[in-house]
Amino acid sequence: MLKGIEHAIKLGDTNIMKSLEAELEHLKFENCKAEFGSREYWECSLRTVGTTVYHPVGTCKMGPEDDPTAVVDPQLRVKGVKGLRVADASIMPTITSGNTNAPSVMIGEKVSDLVKQTWLH
Ligand SMILES: Cc1cc2nc3c(=O)[nH]c(=O)nc-3n(C[C@H](O)[C@H](O)[C@H](O)COP(=O)(O)OP(=O)(O)OC[C@H]3O[C@@H](n4cnc5c(N)ncnc54)[C@H](O)[C@@H]3O)c2cc1C
Structure with a gap:
């Protein structure tokens, strides 16, 4: 997630985003004392506001017969049951x-x- 944030900041720094006057929002979290923008700051902010957004999927993945990570086949039958x-x-x-x-x-x-x-x- 830290890498994702770094990437997003880089994208915000591109000419096209600058031309759109994109700015990084300076959100303050009371419990994050590190300097804004530092790795420590981002890590703390992730731990403070990290969430799943309630869309979990894939714990019984559908897949072909030869996929060892698949739980159900394309007919949604549980393999081996x-x-x-x-x-x-x-x-x-x-x-x-x-x-x-x-x-x-x-x-x-x-x-x-x-x-x-x-x-x-
Ligand atoms: C707060 C929130 C907001 C969301 N907003 C959106 C949105 O705006 N748009 C969107 O597309 N999706 C949204 N979603 C996601 C969407 O609700 C889910 O993707 C969808 O409901 C998944 O359906 P499901 O049948 O897999 O699971 P669920 O809807 O969770 O259904 C599982 C069912 O199984 C029952 N159950 C669990 N254990 C047992 C058991 N042992 N025996 C019998 N029954 C059991 C539960 O009571 C439940 O009724 C949101 C989800 C949440 C939580």
Whole structure:
């Protein structure tokens, strides 16, 4: 995250961002005594305001048969377990670039099709 901040500051220092009068916001955190902009300052600020933004995904990653990190197959069946599917944000192999709620609803819709496909034939 520190590297990410360094990168963001570099981006802010580019001509195009300067032409847009972009400025680094000087946020003060009471418990961060280090000089603003120092590594210590950023580390303290991360520990103070770091958050997940509530969009966790990927703990039961969907993937092909030969992917040892995948928990469910493309039909959302748990590998090695009979009669169990997972259908929620946890099956996303990587996080979506947009918000996670609509894709979660899509996953639910998709699994209802998959269950019907299996059981109505
Ligand atoms: C504060 C907040 C704001 C958000 N804002 C947005 C937003 O603006 N836009 C957006 O797209 N996404 C937003 N999200 C993310 C979105 O809500 C989630 O991506 C989505 O709800 C994930 O769906 P899910 O079915 O995977 O999990 P969840 O919605 O968390 O559903 C899990 C369900 O499982 C139940 N459960 C848990 N354990 C058990 C158990 N042992 N037995 C039975 N039931 C169990 C829980 O009670 C819950 O109902 C936000 C999330 C939060 C927390």
